[in-house]
Amino acid sequence: MGKKLDSVKINLNSEKIEAPARGNYHHGDLRGALINAAEDILAERGVEGFSLREAARRAGVSPAAPAHHFGDARGLLTAVATRGFERLETALTEAQQELRDPRARLRAQGHAYVRFATANPAHFNLMWRRALLDNDDAHLQEAGRAAFALLDEAAADLSAAPKNAPSPGALAAWSIVHGYARLILDGALGDAPPELLDQVLDRLTLLQPHSA
Amino acid sequence: MGKKLDSVKINLNSEKIEAPARGNYHHGDLRGALINAAEDILAERGVEGFSLREAARRAGVSPAAPAHHFGDARGLLTAVATRGFERLETALTEAQQELRDPRARLRAQGHAYVRFATANPAHFNLMWRRALLDNDDAHLQEAGRAAFALLDEAAADLSAAPKNAPSPGALAAWSIVHGYARLILDGALGDAPPELLDQVLDRLTLLQPHSA
DNA sequence: TGTACATCAGTGAACGCGCGTTCACTGATGTAC
DNA sequence: TGTACATCAGTGAACGCGCGTTCACTGATGTAC
Numbered sequence: 193m194g195k196k197l198d199s200v201k202i203n204l205n206s207e208k209i210e211a212p213a214r215g216n217y218h219h220g221d222l223r224g225a226l227i228n229a230a231e232d233i234l235a236e237r238g239v240e241g242f243s244l245r246e247a248a249r250r251a252g253v254s255p256a257a258p259a260h261h262f263g264d265a266r267g268l269l270t271a272v273a274t275r276g277f278e279r280l281e282t283a284l285t286e287a288q289q290e291l292r293d294p295r296a297r298l299r300a301q302g303h304a305y306v307r308f309a310t311a312n313p314a315h316f317n318l319m320w321r322r323a324l325l326d327n328d329d330a331h332l333q334e335a336g337r338a339a340f341a342l343l344d345e346a347a348a349d350l351s352a353a354p355k356n357a358p359s360p361g362a363l364a365a366w367s368i369v370h371g372y373a374r375l376i377l378d379g380a381l382g383d384a385p386p387e388l389l390d391q392v393l394d395r396l397t398l399l400q401p402h403s404a
Numbered sequence: 405m406g407k408k409l410d411s412v413k414i415n416l417n418s419e420k421i422e423a424p425a426r427g428n429y430h431h432g433d434l435r436g437a438l439i440n441a442a443e444d445i446l447a448e449r450g451v452e453g454f455s456l457r458e459a460a461r462r463a464g465v466s467p468a469a470p471a472h473h474f475g476d477a478r479g480l481l482t483a484v485a486t487r488g489f490e491r492l493e494t495a496l497t498e499a500q501q502e503l504r505d506p507r508a509r510l511r512a513q514g515h516a517y518v519r520f521a522t523a524n525p526a527h528f529n530l531m532w533r534r535a536l537l538d539n540d541d542a543h544l545q546e547a548g549r550a551a552f553a554l555l556d557e558a559a560a561d562l563s564a565a566p567k568n569a570p571s572p573g574a575l576a577a578w579s580i581v582h583g584y585a586r587l588i589l590d591g592a593l594g595d596a597p598p599e600l601l602d603q604v605l606d607r608l609t610l611l612q613p614h615s616a
Numbered sequence: 617t618g619t620a621c622a623t624c625a626g627t628g629a630a631c632g633c634g635c636g637t638t639c640a641c642t643g644a645t646g647t648a649c
Numbered sequence: 650t651g652t653a654c655a656t657c658a659g660t661g662a663a664c665g666c667g668c669g670t671t672c673a674c675t676g677a678t679g680t681a682c
Contacts (some may be wrong), residue, residue, distance in 0.1 A: 373585025
């Protein structure tokens with residue numbers, strides 16, 4: 193006990209000299225640090241290379257620590273996916289916010305959707321790997337709902353379909369941007385030139401028969 | 405040695421009575437049996453639950469045996485994916501074979517594409533997980549090329565684009581059916597009624613501006 | 617037709633590895649008095 | 650303002666597991682003579 197008290201004193205003294213040495217036992221924001229670590233791992237190795245131990249290692253914490261915040265690996269991945277949906281919603285919102293023409297809004301959202309996927313492949317890939325996530329998680333559900341309400345709305349504005357049900361036009365629009373994004377991420381298109389995306393997006397508004 | 409000779413004689417005798425007892429050491433078609441086992445595992449557990457040992461176990465063979473045919477797990481998965489692309493090509497070919505109208509052909513291929521994905525989720529999912537496959541494998545490359553040449557052709561027939569480059573119209577068509585299939589498989593659409601697919605496919609021909 | 621031998625497809629025990637999870641524990645924090 | 654104590658966030662050693670791969674081997678097949 194005496195020895196331990198001494199070492200505590202030494203820590204307290206050195207704290208005055210070098211500030212970042214403090215707070216080693218309680219991390220402060222371990223939850224956030226683990227999410228960041230998980231994102232890094234996913235970006236580097238893909239979801240195959242992810243493990244809870246590795247995330248703990250990168251956060252500088254013992255392998256048992258993450259359980260306090262996320263329960264298990266699924267819980268951590270669910271938090272990462274939730275953050276992904278939130279960012280997607282932000283991207284979609286920003287893309288359309290100053291546009292009034294419904295056609296222009298749909299096109300801008302389509303572009304933003306594909307851009308989000310290519311800029312955040314780790315998130316985008318994970319968001320659709322539902323077998324790895326806790327699909328009953330309330331935050332995940334809400335984040336997903338919010339993101340797709342935007343796309344749905346944009347397409348509904350263009351068609352005569354009732355607002356409550358997902359219209360075929362909205363679904364077609366979602367399918368085309370999702371399909372394009374997936375093909376890019378899965379490497380099926382090789383080095384597709386940027387104008388190819390523009391040309392595909394030109395066809396987005398063609399999908400809405402009532403607007404022609 | 406004498407004992408072994410005896411047991412061989414017993415085997416030979418019993419062979420006349422029950423035929424299937426023979427040929428236990430050399431499997432006969434271990435390659436095919438391992439591919440079948442892998443398909444079963446993928447269908448049951450998804451690609452996360454796949455392992456080479458489990459495939460060997462199901463084929464009734466020691467864990468080291470698959471190496472003789474596939475090298476490693478990647479090799480076996482590549483063979484499964486190749487079979488998937490071959491089946492997709494068959495499905496696309498059959499869907500269009502008696503149709504002459506270019507619009508009808510494109511629509512039929514789109515329908516066949518989505519139907520293939522939902523009927524063969526294990527294959528379809530794997531076919532796009534390129535990180536798990538040996539993408540330099542000649543059989544895989546050829547099977548993939550052959551399947552997509554068909555879709556490309558069907559869309560090119562509808563547009564004025566030159567035949568050699570993938571036209572934006574073809575890519576848009578591929579994107580929409582691929583996106584729809586992925587959304588279904590990833591559970592994003594819940595229990596989508598079949599007519600929804602028909603309505604989305606109605607829009608396939610709208611994507612080809614030069615044909616309107 | 618028979619025999620020797622090379623080749624190949626399989627065995628099964630063993631290896632080291634990283635994983636998720638459990639366990640009894642301890643250090644820091646915040647709250648009640 | 651000080652002290653006691655409950656609570657919570659972390660430790661780190663240990664567990665059992667299934668994995669891919671290696672290893673020396675052996676049984677079956679096919680071919681040359």
